[in-house]
Amino acid sequence: MKIQALVLVSALQLVAARASDSHARRAQRLANRADADAAAATTSSSTPPAAATTSISTPPAAATTSFSTPAATYTTIPPLESITSGMPTRVEVQPTATYTAGATAFSGAPPLPTPFVFVQSEWPVWDHVPPVDSAEVAEWMKELDGINVPNITTTTDGTCAADPAAAADAANRGWWTCGGHTRDTDVTACPNKLDWGVSFDDGPSPYTQYLLDFLDEAKFKATFFVVGSRVVERPKVLVEEYMKGHEISVHTWSHRPLTSLTNEQIVAELGWTRKAIKAVLGVTPTTMRPPFGDIDDRVRAITLAMGMVPIMWSRTPSGGVFDTNDWRIPAGYVKGPESFETFKNILSNATTMDTGFIVLEHDLYEASVDIGVGYTLPYAIQFQPKLNLIPIGQCMKKPVTDLYLESNTNKTFPVGLSGTNSTAGKNSAASAKDVRFAFSSTLVAAVAAVFVGLI
Ligand SMILES: [Zn+2]
Numbered sequence: 545m546k547i548q549a550l551v552l553v554s555a556l557q558l559v560a561a562r563a564s565d566s567h568a569r570r571a572q573r574l575a576n577r578a579d580a581d582a583a584a585a586t587t588s589s590s591t592p593p594a595a596a597t598t599s600i601s602t603p604p605a606a607a608t609t610s611f612s613t614p615a616a617t618y619t620t621i622p623p624l625e626s627i628t629s630g631m632p633t634r635v636e637v638q639p640t641a642t643y644t645a646g647a648t649a650f651s652g653a654p655p656l657p658t659p660f661v662f663v664q665s666e667w668p669v670w671d672h673v674p675p676v677d678s679a680e681v682a683e684w685m686k687e688l689d690g691i692n693v694p695n696i697t698t699t700t701d702g703t704c705a706a707d708p709a710a711a712a713d714a715a716n717r718g719w720w721t722c723g724g725h726t727r728d729t730d731v732t733a734c735p736n737k738l739d740w741g742v743s744f745d746d747g748p749s750p751y752t753q754y755l756l757d758f759l760d761e762a763k764f765k766a767t768f769f770v771v772g773s774r775v776v777e778r779p780k781v782l783v784e785e786y787m788k789g790h791e792i793s794v795h796t797w798s799h800r801p802l803t804s805l806t807n808e809q810i811v812a813e814l815g816w817t818r819k820a821i822k823a824v825l826g827v828t829p830t831t832m833r834p835p836f837g838d839i840d841d842r843v844r845a846i847t848l849a850m851g852m853v854p855i856m857w858s859r860t861p862s863g864g865v866f867d868t869n870d871w872r873i874p875a876g877y878v879k880g881p882e883s884f885e886t887f888k889n890i891l892s893n894a895t896t897m898d899t900g901f902i903v904l905e906h907d908l909y910e911a912s913v914d915i916g917v918g919y920t921l922p923y924a925i926q927f928q929p930k931l932n933l934i935p936i937g938q939c940m941k942k943p944v945t946d947l948y949l950e951s952n953t954n955k956t957f958p959v960g961l962s963g964t965n966s967t968a969g970k971n972s973a974a975s976a977k978d979v980r981f982a983f984s985s986t987l988v989a990a991v992a993a994v995f996v997g998l999i
Contacts, residue, residue: 621918627873627880633910636750637757639784649787650944652951653827656787660779660824667816670773671798674816676808684815684850685808691849693807696842702801710803717840719803724859727844729959731831731855734900734939738929741900741936742766743857744916745795745833746908748774748781755907756784758917762925767855767936768907769795769833772817779824786825791935791947794818794832794852801838810846818850827948830958831855831937851949853958855936858901864893867904868920873911880915887920891927900932900939 622631646655668674674681696717700706704714704722714722726732734741744755744766759766768785770792775782786792796802796813797820805813814832822828832852834843839854847854858866869886872878878886887903894901905920906912924931932939937947945951 621914622880624880624884624915624919627883627911627915627918629874629876629911631911631914634751634754637753639753639756639780641784641787643783643787647787649789649825650951652945653948654950655826656783657823657826659783660776662776662779667776667820668797668812670777673798673800673805673809674812676806676812678812680815680819681808681812684811687851688807688811688846688849691845693845693849694841696803696840698806699801699803699838699840702804702836702838714840717842718844719840720834720856721801721803721836721838724863725840726856727841729844729848729853730839731853731902731936731940733858733897733902734934734936735941736900736932736939737898738894739900739932739934739939740894740924741902741939742905742933743769743793743833743855743902743936744905744907745769746771746774746799746906748778748785749908749913751910751913752778752781752907753784755913755917756781756788756790758921759790760788762921764933765790765935765938766933767791767793769793769855770817770821771795771799772797772813772820773799774908775817775820775824782821782824786827791937791944792821792825792827793829793855793936793947794821796832796835799835801836802834802843803838803840807842807846810843811850814847814850814852818852827950830947830949830952848959851958856902857904858894858897858899860893860897864890866890866893866901868915870912870915870920871906871909873915874909880911880919883915884919884923887923891924891931894931895929902936902939 643656645658648655694717697710699710699719702721704711710717710719711722713719715725718725718727720726720730742764744752745768747768747770765788768782768790770782770785772794782792794814794817797816798813800809800813802810802813818828828851830851830853832847833855834847837856839847839856844854867886868890869878869883873880873883890901890903905916907916921933924933937944942954942957946954946957
């Protein structure tokens with residue numbers, strides 16, 4: 545069973561990472577949340593997955609659903625019912641385009657570096673919290689100098705249930721996980737009604753290229769929240785994402801709940817991912833998404849100090865969460881039809897909002913990519929009223945130059961960024977209220993639903 549493997553892999557990683565992390569209960573809980581730090585380890589090989597030779601010859605989605613999938617004709621998509629945790633996996637597809645060093649992704653972008661070559665000794669172990677005694681982390685810690693990082697205790701494991709005291713204090717902490725508390729510095733929605741900020745988390749994976757091919761055919765762009773360990777594993781896919789015009793954002797090195805980590809560990813998680821993206825693309829994102837959405841005021845202060853604005857996903861005022869649950873499929877909790885129903889409900893909720901919205905989807909798993917390419921994205925494209933599918937930075941009305949440190953000339957984005965752009969972290973959490981893209985306040989109020997399993 546895949547889920548058993550996930551639990552085992554997760555447990556092994558956590559034993560190696562920290563003594564406290566080795567607690568079996570935590571491993572189980574993380575696996576229950578479809579934690580990509582477990583799943584990511586299963587992709588941490590340059591060889592195709594074990595079942596990669598299995599061909600998928602099932603009928604295309606259009607044969608089993610009431611809507612057509614005009615943009616998915618390049619490949620067959622499994623019937624919705626067959627999208628499960630035990631589904632066969634495709635052969636990994638590599639990017640076919642080649643981009644030469646010096647090429648630029650957009651006007652004002654720095655040149656693309658020479659192709660990235662991974663050297664193990666230069667990087668932390670994949671999918672582990674990086675050590676904090678390195679010269680790199682010591683240097684990055686200086687970005688916190690002069691920053692008021694709130695003295696908030698680490699949570700047990702980033703879940704509400706495991707830490708009742710922290711959960712009771714969630715409003716004070718601004719803890720998103722327990723009650724959806726946000727701050728003005730968080731991006732939680734697109735300002736314009738019916739704008740959908742499209743995003744995919746946890747890659748690049750063996751299946752990302754399928755998604756990229758679909759996006760090419762469908763002619764729209766997305767934001768990719770990438771895991772540092774995956775970036776150095778599949779740098780060519782990251783280059784393809786970036787050069788095709790998709791937006792790239794930080795999603796940490798090992799995909800742990802950040803509220804459970806020390807300040808130094810958070811800096812290490814963000815710093816190494818930032819460094820990996822810079823090494824591959826030549827740019828440093830000015831945005832990030834915390835794994836599981838697990839953020840509080842301590843994590844926020846560190847994130848902003850390091851020059852990255854947190855991007856969450858949307859909730860309705862009544863507590864509806866814009867999480868497709870696509871990650872629950874590979875975890876074995878739901879199958880394709882249930883996830884697709886969740887998605888349809890999301891779009892129904894979306895039409896009731898005054899703003900646009902941001903939806904959580906993933907490109908780490910075969911199941912997530914297939915349901916996106918074959919079902920949710922075609923459904924969204926044909927949805928009425930018509931939705932505007934665009935990357936999150938674009939929906940925020942940010943020029944692409946704002947999204948990377950090297951090209952950014954915006955002195956108010958990220959918060960308090962100095963005009964020189966010569967260093968990554970010159971922000972002040974104290975100035976958080978000054979940020980101009982605070983359009984989420986109406987979404988924050990009165991959300992008290994208790995939920996689990998957020999990625
Ligand atoms: Zn994630």
